[in-house]
Amino acid sequence: MPGIIKPLGVSNTCNSTSSNTYNASLVRITHYDNPNTAHTVYCYYSNSSLRYSIVIAGGESIILEKGPTDTINCSSTDATVRIVPIAYKN
Numbered sequence: 001m002p003g004i005i006k007p008l009g010v011s012n013t014c015n016s017t018s019s020n021t022y023n024a025s026l027v028r029i030t031h032y033d034n035p036n037t038a039h040t041v042y043c044y045y046s047n048s049s050l051r052y053s054i055v056i057a058g059g060e061s062i063i064l065e066k067g068p069t070d071t072i073n074c075s076s077t078d079a080t081v082r083i084v085p086i087a088y089k090n
Contacts (some may be wrong), residue, residue: 004089005063015081018044018071024085025068033058033080040075056081 009022014029021027043051046069048066056062061067062085066072074081 003041005086006089008087009079011082011084012042013076013079014072014081015076016073018073019083020069021066021083022085023068024066024090026063026065026088027072027083028063028086028088029056029059029072029074029081029083030061031056031058031076031081035059037080039081041081042073042075044071044073047080052065 003030008020012019017085031039035058038055040055042053043064043066045051045067051070054062070085
């Protein structure tokens, strides 16, 4: 994982509402809840078919690559999972 990332927008709640996150190709997803909880993050192609899903445990932060028109949503129903578009900083 890169040591430095460059945020490209504001952090938003990742929940059941799909978002393409400013047409970003890289996003950072952080789960702020306790380590005993986990949420599934779903990435969909622009035609709404599932591209992949991944589980993120509480206290973790991950960087995902996606297509600019792909959308992401999460099983979270609260504000404990946040998503922000990023780029690697050289």
